[in-house]
Amino acid sequence: xxxRIPILAANWKMHKTIEEMREFFSSFLPLxxxxxxxxxxxAPSFVGIMEACRLTSGSQVKIAAQNMYFEEQGAFTGExxxxxxxxxxxxxxxxxxxxxxxxFGEGDELISKKVKSAVDHGLHxxxxxxxxxxERNQGQTGEVLGRQLGKGLSKLNGDDFVGISIAYEPxxxxxxGQTASIEQIQKAHxxxxxxxxxxxxxxxAEQIRILYGxxxxxxxxxxxxxxxxVDGALVGGASLEPESFAGIVKFEEN
Ligand code: PEP
Numbered sequence: 001x002x003x004r005i006p007i008l009a010a011n012w013k014m015h016k017t018i019e020e021m022r023e024f025f026s027s028f029l030p031l032x033x034x035x036x037x038x039x040x041x042x043a044p045s046f047v048g049i050m051e052a053c054r055l056t057s058g059s060q061v062k063i064a065a066q067n068m069y070f071e072e073q074g075a076f077t078g079e080x081x082x083x084x085x086x087x088x089x090x091x092x093x094x095x096x097x098x099x100x101x102x103x104f105g106e107g108d109e110l111i112s113k114k115v116k117s118a119v120d121h122g123l124h125x126x127x128x129x130x131x132x133x134x135e136r137n138q139g140q141t142g143e144v145l146g147r148q149l150g151k152g153l154s155k156l157n158g159d160d161f162v163g164i165s166i167a168y169e170p171x172x173x174x175x176x177g178q179t180a181s182i183e184q185i186q187k188a189h190x191x192x193x194x195x196x197x198x199x200x201x202x203x204x205a206e207q208i209r210i211l212y213g214x215x216x217x218x219x220x221x222x223x224x225x226x227x228x229x230v231d232g233a234l235v236g237g238a239s240l241e242p243e244s245f246a247g248i249v250k251f252e253e254n
Contacts, residue, residue, distance in 0.1 A: 002037075004209050006225065007165060007232035008249045009041040009126065010239030011066060011094060011213075012048075021048050024242055025055040031246035032061070039232075040249055041092055042239070046080050053089030064092035064126070067100055070110075070117035082121035092124040094234070096152060098171045102132075108151035116155035119163040126165050126211065126234065127152045129192070133172035142191060149195050161200050165209040166192055167234040173214025175236055182223060185212050189229035218247030222254040 016024065021044055032040060043064035044052045052063045065088075069079035085093060095118060096111040111127070118125040129148040131141045149166065156164070168188050173180050180188070189210050197205035212224055213234035224230055239245040247254060 002225075002231065004207065004231045005037065005039060006251075007039045007041060007126075007209055007211055008245075008251070009064065009092075009094075009167075009211065009232065009234045010043060010245055011097065011234055011236050012042065012044050012239065013066070013099070013236060014045060015240055016044060016048065018048060018051050021052060022055060024240075025052070025061075027242035028246060029056070029059050029061065031242060032249050033059075035060070035250055038249065043092075043094055046088075049085070049088040049090050062092060063090045064094060065090050065123075066094050066097065068093050068095070068114060068118065068123075070113040072121075082117055082123055085123060086121060090123075092126065093118050094126045094128060094167075096128045096148070098128060098130055098169055098174055102171065108148060111148075112151050112153070112155050115152055115164065116160070119156065119160045122163075124163055124165070126167050128167040128169050128213070128234070130169040130171050130174075130214075136170065136172065141188065145188065145191060146195055149192060150199060153196070153199050156200070161204040161208065165211060165232070166196070167211040167213050168192055169213035169234060175215070177215050179215045179217075179220055179224075180212075182227065185224060186227045186229060189227065193229055216248060218244055218254050221248045221251040225251045 040061045041064050043066045065085045072081050095114045100106045115125050131144040135144050193205050209231035211232035211234045216233045216235045217238045
């Protein structure tokens with residue numbers, strides 16, 4: 001039995017039209033009906049959020065956004081605000097994903113503003129952090145995680161921490177089929193919890209959920225979820241097929 005309620009989160013990235021999403025949910029929802037003791041979160045594209053909320057209403061599946069801008073409104077062409085995400089029906093937002101950092105050039109300062117804004121607007125934020133292969137090979141993993149986490153949390157105080165989770169996602173393990181080893185995952189999660197304790201205190205560190213992301217599949221999720229400091233998974237590729245993501249959600253059965 002996990003100390004903290006696990007989160008199994010799907011990041012669909014730029015996949016699935018509305019029709020494909022409908023097909024997914026018609027197969028997926030019966031597969032996870034009655035599953036308890038965990039939170040199931042799915043992040044479709046922005047344009048899919050409203051329909052995903054409609055399709056999942058009455059189920060235990062919660063819908064998330066994959067990103068947002070920190071302002072409520074204004075001249076920010078192409079951006080989506082926390083108010084828009086809320087009004088579309090999503091309650092969670094993924095922030096600082098490695099593709100946002102490395103493909104779209106988002107830095108720690110911008111991400112920290114987004115995290116604070118999400119929490120201020122009642123959204124649960126999943127803050128993603130993770131080192132590149134080069135950083136790991138140069139022995140900089142701790143430094144990178146410490147910086148991304150320290151900056152990412154820097155604008156939060158007190159109760160704000162209740163509104164966030166962290167996803168440790170080594171960049172070299174995302175979408176590559178190469179999962180971090182069990183030892184690497186536990187070591188990084190332990191480091192993340194200690195770092196959260198330094199910034200926000202022991203009680204916060206004890207309750208915060210730390211998800212692992214990076215080529216999680218039905219075949220490896222059980223072993224990963226058994227680790228003491230792993231409180232969930234953030235899943236890209238293997239969340240796109242209903243059977244595969246249902247297998248991850250029901251991780252104990254694998
Ligand atoms: C992700 O995009 O957050 C991710 C972990 O992707 P994948 O599961 O495909 O590695």
